Amino acid sequence: MNRPQYILLPVNPYFIAFSLAAAFLLNLMPWGRLVAVPDFVALVLLFWNVHQPRKVGMGIAFLLGILMDVHNASLLGEHALAYTLLSYGAITIHRRVLWMTLGVQMFAVAPLLVGAQIVPFMIRLLMGAAFPGWGYLINGFVEAALWPIASTLLLMPQRRPEDPDDTRPI
Template identity: 45%
Template structure:
């Protein structure tokens, strides 16, 4: 496989780092959930991490992992059981389905691809809450998919950092 110009060859992802980053994103989402009413516009860090790892490691992280993470978040928030699970499962499916296409694009192109995924996940959560009788979602929630998408380059830089090779090319090692 020939890499696009400017893209570097990465080391294999460490499973401990992958699962640890998902756990850290879940903890951040739980803490952020306590302030949900006032800070609904903040990025959904768990959705961001799930989408990222579903695209970069689709054999390890996928729909089942996203569903279980959603159930954990539902229990932690005391929310309607299944609202995050449904949204994250759909997000995981979309990320796995698009993973071959999205990774060929630069950061802007990737952001344009993941924005509809984050909007769909947020919309599903709002729809489930509305159907359960919670009423209309707060208007800052409309900004959450946009802020989550804007955090995509930061997530890419941080989550791929352990996989980057040291830049010491050698005459006997062209990679």
Template identity: 50%
Template sequence: MIMRPGQQLLLPANPVFIWGSLLLAMVTNMVPLGRTPWMPDLLALVLVFWSVHQPLRVGIVAAFMFGLAMDVHETGLLGQHALAYTALSYFAITIHRRLLWFSVPSQALQVLPLFFAAHAIQLAVRMMAGGTFPGMSVLLAPVIESLLWPLISILLLAPQRRAPDPDENRPL
């Protein structure tokens, strides 16, 4: 892959770190804080991140399994999170090559529609099953997730950054 000018060369991602970060995000989502409509879905955010940066390791099947785990945990409609996470992962994998050419703040704007679509899918499934509309505060969750994108990018790419000590034998 051709790199952008000024982009840093990264080490390969450690699979233990990838799956550990996904499990940590799932556990964080499962903390009983009282689910409010504006609360960001950290698991969805980390799933999109790894679907963009490691699409061969974290894909649609992983998103579906994590979605089922969240459905079981929240005792909601079985498949609501699974459908949303699957669509989210599919669209993230679809745009991953284009997305990596943008700077991190621009990436946050690019993934904002994905987060809106995932929350719209969850809301539509909930409403079709007879749920009540949670209010307009539900629109804040995708915006907060998009604002968290640069922070997640810094945290999850930190172990892959190379030490900047080039010499005549190692120009990279």
């Protein structure tokens, strides 16, 4: 109950763009057939939808999904639909999630992240692709486990004071 409350600085829009671009570049890495490789775009997109829903919305989620579909050479729109649904869910619960601790937030965002993995999974199965295995759905749980790390890293620039002062209590 006595957690320190930080007054966050306004987020820099260039930092949002940089973090989304960095997540996209991490998704472009050739991970091969590794199991439990998180979707970094979904994780960072979810973070910004929860913390800055007016700056990062469903339009950006749709565009990032189209870019991921083009990169993966998959059915055009499957990631776009998944990211748009993820964004909608995050914007819907963003006020409740922000009141929770990071450990509880992890469990609150896990259904959204797993759902973002289920949408392309189901679309591929409906289109007649081979069953990729249940290990494909583990990625959502790995992303949920990475939520506290992503939150800490992406909030760091907002937590530093503009002019540090040893006598200031906040």
